Amino acid sequence: MIERLADADAGGVDDLTAAGLLSAAREARVAENAAAARQLDLAARWADLHPPESIHSAATFTVPSCEHEEPIAGDGCPLVAEFCVAELGAVLGVSTTAAKRLVGHALELRHRLPRLWAQVHAGAVPPWRARAVAEATIHAVPALTVDAAGWVDTQVAAVAGKVGPAQLDRLVTEAITRHHLATPDPTTDPEHGHPTIDPRHATVHDEDAHYAGTMRLEAELDIADALDLDRALAHGAATLAALDSTESLDARRAAALGDLARTQTALDLHTRGPGSSDMGRNVDGLPAAREVVLHAHFDATSTPGAHTLFGPTGRLEKRQRLLLLDQVKSWCADTRTKVTVKPVIDLNTDLTAPGYAIPDRIREQVILRDRTCVFPWCTRPARSCDIDHVIAYDHHADADADADADGRPQPGPTATHNLAALCRTHHRLKTHTPWHYRMTSDGIFEWTSPHGHHYRRDHTGTSPTGPPEPAQPPDPPM
Numbered sequence: 001m002i003e004r005l006a007d008a009d010a011g012g013v014d015d016l017t018a019a020g021l022l023s024a025a026r027e028a029r030v031a032e033n034a035a036a037a038r039q040l041d042l043a044a045r046w047a048d049l050h051p052p053e054s055i056h057s058a059a060t061f062t063v064p065s066c067e068h069e070e071p072i073a074g075d076g077c078p079l080v081a082e083f084c085v086a087e088l089g090a091v092l093g094v095s096t097t098a099a100k101r102l103v104g105h106a107l108e109l110r111h112r113l114p115r116l117w118a119q120v121h122a123g124a125v126p127p128w129r130a131r132a133v134a135e136a137t138i139h140a141v142p143a144l145t146v147d148a149a150g151w152v153d154t155q156v157a158a159v160a161g162k163v164g165p166a167q168l169d170r171l172v173t174e175a176i177t178r179h180h181l182a183t184p185d186p187t188t189d190p191e192h193g194h195p196t197i198d199p200r201h202a203t204v205h206d207e208d209a210h211y212a213g214t215m216r217l218e219a220e221l222d223i224a225d226a227l228d229l230d231r232a233l234a235h236g237a238a239t240l241a242a243l244d245s246t247e248s249l250d251a252r253r254a255a256a257l258g259d260l261a262r263t264q265t266a267l268d269l270h271t272r273g274p275g276s277s278d279m280g281r282n283v284d285g286l287p288a289a290r291e292v293v294l295h296a297h298f299d300a301t302s303t304p305g306a307h308t309l310f311g312p313t314g315r316l317e318k319r320q321r322l323l324l325l326d327q328v329k330s331w332c333a334d335t336r337t338k339v340t341v342k343p344v345i346d347l348n349t350d351l352t353a354p355g356y357a358i359p360d361r362i363r364e365q366v367i368l369r370d371r372t373c374v375f376p377w378c379t380r381p382a383r384s385c386d387i388d389h390v391i392a393y394d395h396h397a398d399a400d401a402d403a404d405a406d407g408r409p410q411p412g413p414t415a416t417h418n419l420a421a422l423c424r425t426h427h428r429l430k431t432h433t434p435w436h437y438r439m440t441s442d443g444i445f446e447w448t449s450p451h452g453h454h455y456r457r458d459h460t461g462t463s464p465t466g467p468p469e470p471a472q473p474p475d476p477p478m
Helices: 002-011 018-049 084-092 096-112 114-121 127-138 146-156 165-182 223-242 249-266 325-333 360-370 395-403 424-432
Strands: 060-062 069-071 201-205 216-220 290-292 313-316 321-324 337-339 386-389 419-422 436-441 444-448 454-458 461-464
Touching (some): 018 084, 018 096, 018 127, 084 424, 096 127, 114 146, 127 146, 146 165, 223 249, 360 386, 360 419
Parallel strands (some): 290 337
Antiparallel strands (some): 201 216, 313 321, 386 419, 444 454
């Protein structure tokens, strides 16, 4: 019956039978894996062409909130020039960070996981699975030596293509753990046998914000703390149910966790003294538990009927997530919420300022206009970026104009039409490499890479434009 239905559906397309469709799907997957394997090989060869001039100019991952940097591949892999990765990412249509991961995984597999590398190119292991193993070995804590990575390679290469993703993840974790346990460590308790590595953490995955207005929280707690938290959430959920909440148990536990975040900093010991009238406190005497400073952008020109199924939508500046107007209302409705209203800035007005320094109002206008770093495919929020003069500000021209009425005009004025948001990485890349760009109109930028590839970046994203320019031959020797 199923085959007859399949035959009928397929007949109007290309007359494939159910068996033919399955065979074609399998061939497409094999071709996809082969292309991904070739991309890994090309990424490794791109790295070979671009060794750094020194260890200080090698590509690394910046660790948020600290000065520490992590290499893109493990010990024993060749270093890669920092600025070469951006052009590879641009032609692949991915961010510079994603390109670093690709190059790092390729080098990790080729140099430290050679058995897995061979399995990938033999078609026995899908490249995405091998990259998952490489990600684990690159960022293992403590860092894996070449021998340790080889041990993991030996354990997982033969079965990486035969088990599911969850089982492969457990196998890699166990292989890393067993190697660490087999390595003498003076900090290890010999009677217990486990390294003194503290696994506790609490991580808010703000990159996974859901359209419904939720965000995932992952934590590894001390056993006693975890049990205490479980009891507190159970009590909070029961309290909400007693207050006639009709939400599910899971939703009430989640809400109770949010209540803990807002109220338990006072440990229930605060009492309001008579006559207290501190600013920023509520009628119960407690300080505001939630301070709302939302950079949320709603289109002032929107018309009725032009909204989504869920109602009026805007954009949450952090992580560039869609935002419902009703969500903003609910966040601000709590009586212990402090709301800060930011002034509205017209993005269509060209603001200018004398001199090189960028006033706060112009900086804010550029941030709101650009939203993110304007380099191709980069998504770093503009609020954490540098503000760059697209055409460089000429300090000498400015000085000449002050000293002489016939002084040269300023080619790179401090004005909205000559400013753009660039993250620190791409600001340095624009300054120290042949990458260059121009603003063709307000908020629209055209970039040209060292090898002549062109990209357009506007508020909708990035798109390649035109074929690459022919490479220029090197200058003949003098």
